[in-house]
Amino acid sequence: MHCLCDKTLKLTYADGEGHCGYQCQSCGAIWLPRKFVQSIKHTYHFSYTDFIANRTPVEREVSQLCPDDGHTLTDYTLFEVNFSECACCGGMWFEKGELHNLLQNYQRRSSNISALDKLDFLNLLNF
Numbered sequence: 001m002h003c004l005c006d007k008t009l010k011l012t013y014a015d016g017e018g019h020c021g022y023q024c025q026s027c028g029a030i031w032l033p034r035k036f037v038q039s040i041k042h043t044y045h046f047s048y049t050d051f052i053a054n055r056t057p058v059e060r061e062v063s064q065l066c067p068d069d070g071h072t073l074t075d076y077t078l079f080e081v082n083f084s085e086c087a088c089c090g091g092m093w094f095e096k097g098e099l100h101n102l103l104q105n106y107q108r109r110s111s112n113i114s115a116l117d118k119l120d121f122l123n124l125l126n127f
């Protein structure tokens with residue numbers, strides 16, 4: 001898959017914005033295949049069904065094309081965050097920082113490391 005900013009740039013697997021996806025090393029945009037969007041629920045208190053129901057379509061003059069299958073992407077907004085979705089494969093396109101902003105609206109599930117363990121860890125490092 002290639003970035004929408006430059007068709008010669010390859011998207012690479014990364015999890016720089018709080019969730020894994022395919023990111024452009026040049027412009028920082030992230031592509032999340034539908035499975036990746038659905039898997040957000042494992043890390044955050046996130047419901048894919050609610051997400052799909054609550055987002056609002058946005059009119060845009062120039063539409064971008066899906067990096068995966070070339071279908072036209074539809075633009076949406078939710079929590080003042082903008083993203084595009086492919087009606088064909090359900091993948092989602094986030095410009096740099098947008099995925100991070102979206103995830104700010106969901107509470108992160110507690111990880112295996114408890115807050116107390118983290119404090120102990122910081123003590124060890126003499127913070």
Ligand SMILES: [Zn+2]
Pocket residue numbers: 003004005006009024025026027028029
């Ligand atoms: Zn790019």
Ligand SMILES: [Zn+2]
Pocket residue numbers: 066067068069070071086087088089090091
């Ligand atoms: Zn697609």
